[in-house]
Amino acid sequence: MSEYHNPVMLSECIEGLDLKPGGIYVDVTFGGGGHSKAILDKLDGLDNPKSKLIAFDQDDDARENADLIENRSFTFVQSNFRYLKKYLRLHGIKQVDGILGDLGVSSHQINEPGRGFSTRFDGPLDMRMNQGQKLSANEVINTYEQADLHKILGQYGEVRNAKTLADAICKARSSRSINTIFDLLEVIKPFAPRGKEFKYYAQVFQGIRIEVNEEMKALEEMLEQSAELLKSDGRLVIMSYHSLEDRPVKNYINKGKFFGEVEKDFYGNEIKPFKALNRKPIVASDQEINENNRARSAKLRVAIKI
Known part of the structure; x- marks a missing residue:
């Protein structure tokens, strides 16, 4: 244990x-x-x-x-x-x-690549604490309206450039779906403050995870x-x-x-x-x-x- x-x-x-x-x-x-x-x-x-x-x-x-x-x-x-x-x-x-x-x-959840909670490993965009539920991080990233992504990233992730990032995600997914952790990291990397990249990634993932699981x-x-x-x-x-x-x-x-x-x-x-x-x-x-x-x-x- x-x-x-x-x-x-x-x-x-x-x-x-x-x-x-x-x-x-x-x-x-x-x-x-x-x-x-x-x-x-x-x-x-x-x-x-x-x-x-x-x-x-x-x-x-x-x-x-x-x-x-x-x-x-x-x-x-x-x-x-x-x-x-x-x-x-x-x-x-x-x-x-x-x-x-x-x-x-x-x-355990963070260290399990298949759960999709950590930026350290590639894996599916999942983040479900209850793996029996329908909504996953994949659906949030690929189907939510830009305004909703903006709200989630700003309110739950406390991401300062949430509106810009939400716009970038919507533009990226218009050409191909964002299905894995590394797919998402490729999209958000250019918007991370220099020297604070990992904190920024953690904030983005926190916002998505909270939305997926209705944590608040x-x-x-x-x-x-x-x-x-x-x-x-x-x-x-x-x-x-x-x-x-x-x-x-x-x-x-x-x-x-x-x-x-x-x-x-x-x-x-x-x-x-x-x-x-x-x-x-x-x-x-x-x-x-x-x-x-x-x-x-x-x-x-x-x-x-x-």
């Missing part, structure tokens, strides 16, 4: 969940199972047969990792976490004690459901890797909404479901960053259900 994905800030995540005997917990991003396995080890040590961990992941490879875990407290759900409430209800669970989310793409919408839906599902004093522990993910998490924890200011009742009390336990996000230690480069951009936020 560690070869699949080395979990970032593992001890901080487990501490944030504040695991209790007999508690019900959810790992909404199972991946290689690193966080889930640590949760189960801790729950086993608390020695209460009522303890439960339900893990979500839509990826087929994650399903194979989950099949390796033999623990009576463990249940795996192969689904996007945007359906959190639905599947918990199907398992007879109405409220939980803690929810953990490690957002972003797993190391799914994240918002999961956060809203977490407010309904968590018991009073339950913990929400979310780790993100870029500002687009961190911003809605921060806003929802601090304001109970994704945009605008926090609402107040007649007496001036703030109306929001969570209280942040850390004013600033928790970041990885220098030692962990040296050992795992992925930890460099990680931000961990912990909140308690009011």
Whole structure:
């Protein structure tokens, strides 16, 4: 499992969940199972047969990792976490004690050329986290209108010359379809700032990936459901890797909404479901960053259900 994905800030995540005997917990991003396995080890040590961990992941490879875990407290759900409430209800669970989310793409997905997440390898333009879905990066690049590509690259990829790049993609595909990673890189290379090429490529790929998987919408839906599902004093522990993910998490924890200011009742009390336990996000230690480069951009936020 560690070869699949080395979990970032593992001890901080487990501490944030504040695991209790007999508690019900959810790992909404199972991946290689690193966080889930640590949760189960801790729950086993608390020695209460009522303890439960339900893990979500839509990826087929994650399903194979989950099949390796033999623990009576463990249940795996192969689904996007945007359906959190639905599947918990199907398992007879109405409220939980803690929810953990490690957002972003797993190391395994990035390092698998056939998945199309990385600029380091040639492969199909895929980028689907759920390989059963229809929409892929190929369809986005080859069929989306220029205005939509402009929006995706600018909003989700934070690409400064998004309009120019969207125009270039549309012109390139008019002569031949863009089917592989290297096909796309050939189109975008001339527009990358000198000396910052790899950062630029990463931004472009991030924008496309977020669109393919509806990541921002799914994240918002999961956060809203977490407010309904968590018991009073339950913990929400979310780790993100870029500002687009961190911003809605921060806003929802601090304001109970994704945009605008926090609402107040007649007496001036703030109306929001969570209280942040850390004013600033928790970041990885220098030692962990040296050992795992992925930890460099990680931000961990912990909140308690009011």
